[in-house]
Structure formats: structure tokens, C-alpha cells
Amino acid sequence: MRFKGKTAVITGGSSGIGRATVDLFLREGAHVIMGDINVDEGTAMMSSLGDSFHFQQCDVTQEDQIKALMDYAAETTGGIDIVFNNAGAGGPRDRIDEISGNDWDFAMALLLKSVAMGIRHATPYLKKRGGAIINTASICAFQAGFGPIAYSTAKAGVLHLTKLAAAELAQHKIRVNAICPGFIQTNIFAATVGANKEEALQINAIMGQAAASVQPIARPGVPDDIAETVAYLASDATGFVTGTHILVDGGLLVGTPASWNPEAPGLLDAIVPEHLR
Numbered sequence: 001m002r003f004k005g006k007t008a009v010i011t012g013g014s015s016g017i018g019r020a021t022v023d024l025f026l027r028e029g030a031h032v033i034m035g036d037i038n039v040d041e042g043t044a045m046m047s048s049l050g051d052s053f054h055f056q057q058c059d060v061t062q063e064d065q066i067k068a069l070m071d072y073a074a075e076t077t078g079g080i081d082i083v084f085n086n087a088g089a090g091g092p093r094d095r096i097d098e099i100s101g102n103d104w105d106f107a108m109a110l111l112l113k114s115v116a117m118g119i120r121h122a123t124p125y126l127k128k129r130g131g132a133i134i135n136t137a138s139i140c141a142f143q144a145g146f147g148p149i150a151y152s153t154a155k156a157g158v159l160h161l162t163k164l165a166a167a168e169l170a171q172h173k174i175r176v177n178a179i180c181p182g183f184i185q186t187n188i189f190a191a192t193v194g195a196n197k198e199e200a201l202q203i204n205a206i207m208g209q210a211a212a213s214v215q216p217i218a219r220p221g222v223p224d225d226i227a228e229t230v231a232y233l234a235s236d237a238t239g240f241v242t243g244t245h246i247l248v249d250g251g252l253l254v255g256t257p258a259s260w261n262p263e264a265p266g267l268l269d270a271i272v273p274e275h276l277r
């Protein structure tokens with residue numbers, strides 16, 4: 001019961017990483033206020049998750065709706081202690097020589113401004129008793145090739161925003177950190193490519209099979225892997241940790257496959273004649 005008596009606001013909690021975090025925080029004793037655009041799922045969760053759970057419709061591209069979510073959380077439970085700025089989607093997949101300004105603006109509103117405004121409108125409440133903010137970034141913040149360019153740029157922005165906000169808010173006993181998921185089996189990939197339910201299951205199954213060849217920990221990432229790390233960053237165990245991030249990626253970013261798999265071709269294999277290897 002790490003969060004007994006605490007209020008946690010979680011965005012994007014009707015699916016995937018956010019949903020696993022809602023469930024974990026409820027098990028740990030928190031009041032959870034969840035904001036999402038998926039009203040059907042949010043309403044269904046209201047009837048199944050009990051009195052400690054509240055759903056408020058919230059489109060995180062809209063600042064007034066983020067403010068309303070924070071106000072609602074504080075009015076309903078008496079304050080806010082933890083904020084998980086997590087809602088997101090893959091957004092436009094266009095390359096840099098194709099993307100329109102409007103699509104770029106949408107990606108930034110969904111993935112970066114939403115986090116800034118989440119921090120902005122939670123802070124007046126968090127200042128009253130201190131607290132923790134966790135923002136969802138991504139491995140896409142570090143390297144090309146893992147996600148669309150607008151998405152990846154926004155996620156890199158989330159990391160820098162996390163640092164700067166941590167610096168400004170430490171005086172109010174507010175810690176700000178980020179998590180960087182690797183490939184986690186959720187609906188995000190299917191939603192990004194417009195796949196139907198059956199195709200979505202296929203995509204996640206293929207991700208499971210591919211895990212062993214893309215990262216040292218040879219299993220797919222699951223939403224609980226991220227939820228546990230969010231809880232760690234929200235808990236007193238990390239009371240001296242702020243302005244940083246945790247990669248939760250099964251080691252995906254440690255290096256190329258040759259660094260963990262002796263069978264995988266490495267740089268030497270590419271440049272040195274076979275008899276000299």
C-alpha cells in the first residue's frame with residue numbers, strides 16, 4: 001500500500017501502459033483520477049474498479065481539458081500527489097520531406113505540449129504538499145529508426161522538459177522524472193497503422209516473437225514493466241531522484257545485436273576478411 005491516502009492523476013489510462021498503472025496504483029491504495037479520450041472504456045472502468053477510481057473525459061491536446069482534469073482531481077479527493085503524463089499515440093507517420101505543418105503541430109500538441117500543460121496545471125495543487133510527476137518519453141528520444149520523426153522529436157522534448165521542470169519545481173518538493181519504454185505490447189502500434197482487432201493481435205504476437213532478436217532480454221515488454229517503474233519513481237524510494245529518466249527497454253539501447261548475441265554479425269564481420277576474424 002505504497003500510495004495509501006494519495007491521489008494520482010493518470011492520463012491515457014484506458015489502455016496499455018496507462019491501464020496497467022491505474023490497476024497497480026489502485027492496488028497500492030491510491031485514489032486514481034484517470035483522464036482519457038476513450039469515454040466508453042473510461043465509463044466501463046468506473047463501474048468495475050470501485051470507489052477509489054474516477055474517470056474524467058480529457059483530450060490532452062486541449063489545455064482547458066487538462067486543467068479541468070487537475071481541478072476535478074483536487075476537488076474530488078482534496079489534492080494531488082502524483083501525476084503520470086502518459087496519454088499518447090504514434091501520430092503522423094510522414095517523413096521530414098512530407099509532413100505538413102498541421103500534422104507536426106498535432107504531434108507536438110499530443111505528445112509534448114500535453115506534458116507541459118499537465119505539469120503546468122497540476123503544479124498549483126502539488127505545491128501544497130509536494131509530490132511526484134512522471135512523464136512518458138520513449139527510446140525514440142535517443143535514436144532514429146524506432147518511431148516517426150514528429151513522435152520521436154516530441155519524446156526527446158519530453159526528456160528535456162522533464163529536466164527543466166525538475167529544476168524549477170524542486171524548491172516546492174516536487175520531483176519530475178521520465179520513463180522511456182522500449183517496445184511494449186500495447187495497442188499503440190496497431191492504432192498507429194489503423195489495424196483492426198485481429199491484425200492488432202497479430203502485431204503483438206509478432207512483437208513477442210521478435211523480442212529475442214532485437215534486445216538482450218529475450219521477452220516482449222509488457223505494460224506492467226512500465227507501471228512498476230512509474231510506481232518506483234512516484235514512491236518515497238526515489239525521494240532523492242529528480243530530473244532524470246529510466247529506460248525500461250529490455251536492454252534494447254545497450255548496443256547492436258552483436259553486443260549480446262555471438263551469432264549476430266558485427267562490425268568486424270562486415271569489414272575484416274573471414275580468415276582474419
Ligand SMILES: NC(=O)c1ccc[n+]([C@@H]2O[C@H](COP(=O)([O-])OP(=O)(O)OC[C@H]3O[C@@H](n4cnc5c(N)ncnc54)[C@H](O)[C@@H]3O)[C@@H](O)[C@H]2O)c1
Nearest residue numbers: 012014015016017037059060087088138183184186187188
Ligand atoms: N507501447 C510502446 O512500445 C511505447 C514505447 C514508448 C513510449 N510509449 C508511450 O507510452 C504512452 C502510452 O502508450 P501505450 O503504448 O500504452 O498505447 P495505448 O494505445 O495502449 O494507450 C494510449 C492511451 O492514450 C489515450 N489517448 C490517445 N490520445 C489521447 C488524447 N488526445 N487525449 C487523451 N488520451 C489519449 C488512448 O485512448 C489510450 O488510452 C504513450 O505516450 C506512448 O507514446 C509506448
